[in-house]
Amino acid sequence: MEGRGISQAVIRRLPRYYRYLGELLEDGVERISSNDLSKRMKVTASQIRQDLNNFGGFGQQGYGYNVKYLYTEIGKILGLDRKHNMIIIGAGNLGQALANYAAFERSGFVTKGLFDVNPTLAGITVRGIEIRMMDEIKSFIKNNDIEIAVLTIPKAKAISVANMLVENGIRAIWNFAHTDLNLPENIVVENVHLSESLMRLSYNVLRYKETHQEDK
Template identity: 60%
Template sequence: MDKDNMKISMAVIRRLPKYHRYLKDLLEKDIKRISSKELSKIMGLTASQIRQDLNNFGGFGQQGYGYNVEALFEEIEGILGLDKHYNTIIVGAGNLGQAIANYTNFEKAGFLPKGMFDINPKLIGLKIRDIQILDADHMEEYIKANGITIGIICTPKEQAQSVADRLVKCNIQGIWNFAPVDLNVPEHVILENVHLSESLFTLSYLLNHRDE
């Protein structure tokens, strides 16, 4: 089967960033090659699972040698699309929006924050690093003029759907949603929801049931 025509499961796709993170750590330690068994020990996956995951994209390992760490890292970067640049905007310049704007690792990975938008007149005109907070009324024209690919929503939940609708009308390709609400977008728009409270509540459950 042609790997380009294979249906990759979301479980595999969601493990790819973990591979990227661990391989980056190995490179920083100047480790040149690693076996699936050695990789399994540090990642908490089985060697079989690692081989299965990577075989979805062509394998990359050599019998008796293992994986060339740098080559595999570059392959994973390409699969994740991290060898490209994405112009992004942040909608909602409150604490969460400002925290994302200040997180420089996103920029290093190719996600370039071009502007922030808000409706609060006290925030409009301020800068977070070199990113100016603009009036949300001008969001559509800014998106079209600056080739924005990804919109990051950090608004209250009551405003999130209307913001998403505006982004969709501007032909935005992807939405990263931090508002605590599930959004409705057309199938051609890639939507990734990040519900911080759900992760925290999962931690709360595990803390309260760890002895069961």
């Protein structure tokens, strides 16, 4: 799904603003100008003002932005003032690592269940979350108001499982499988392709070495 109106380039930056404002808040900073923030974040002040003004005038001329207010407002924009129930499909290392990560809950993302095909995992709990078998998934989604499914399964199964999830009312998929899902336009997909991230890193290392070879 593609967001209309506000560009994904802006949305990609929002969580980073949120993070910096959270740190300022912790440090007891009350207000900040786009100029000061731009220096900390290493972006232009113009971009900050443009980005924020997509959502409303959060600042005040001559004063800047109130840190606490802006933090709260961006949180609302990102949907962090609501609860989002999740299930994790695939209770392997990555699935369990994500289930164990308690910090998501502080932002409202609550993992309600873990699912796997491996019967030896059935009934085991991770941070109090039970691992269930796949045949329970449909009723579980209905009974627990699940909005987001986290896909941490091998790519071979990912597409068919994703389709099944969508048929059963899942609104969004956080996809860690190494494949594209091609779901209906109304389903939100956020991909985390770790191997591709590692390849970009590798490319940049290589390129740096090459461009500096002549220095030796």
